[in-house]
Amino acid sequence: IHDREAHADVLRILAEEGAPERTVFHCYSGDAEMAAVCAAAGYYMSFAGNVTFKNAQPLRDALTVAPLELVLVETDAPFLTPAPYRGRPNAPYLIPVTLRAMAEVRGIGEDAMAEAVSGNTARAFGY
Incomplete structure (x- = not known):
């Protein structure tokens, strides 16, 4: 789901209609x-x-609330390039920059974050 500035509506519709x-x-x-x-x-x-x-x-606060087993790192966000590369086109080679920042927010090591995200990706997408 790509939800942009429609949080309450998206959550309401998922609750009313049933989520995948x-x-x-x-x-x-x-x-x-x-x-x-x-x-x-x-x-x-x-x-x-x-x-x-x-x-x-607020987004970092959300990351601290999200259970680690439900956290993924975005691979398809061409306009959401992480700092300090903001302003350049985003690409998969920058995923580690985002992952490092996520690990820092969560207060865990990069390897632990990478392992969690890898396992979550396999569960979410059946890899």
Whole structure:
């Protein structure tokens, strides 16, 4: 699900209509409150390079609330290039920059974050 500035509507529709068996919020952009709702429902939350932006504290707060087993790192976010590369086109080679920032926010090592995201990706997408 790509939800942009429609958090309440998306969550309401998922609750009313029923969510897919595996639900992934692509380029997660909600706050901590929404992350708690997503977590309770078992939705995956995929964080992109914008988690590194100075003005993205609500997004980092959401990352701290999201259970590690529901966290993914975004691989398809051409306009959400992580700092300090912001302004350049995003590409998969920058995923480690985002992952490092995510690990720092969570207070865990990069290897632990990478292992968690790898396992979550396999579960979410059947790899």
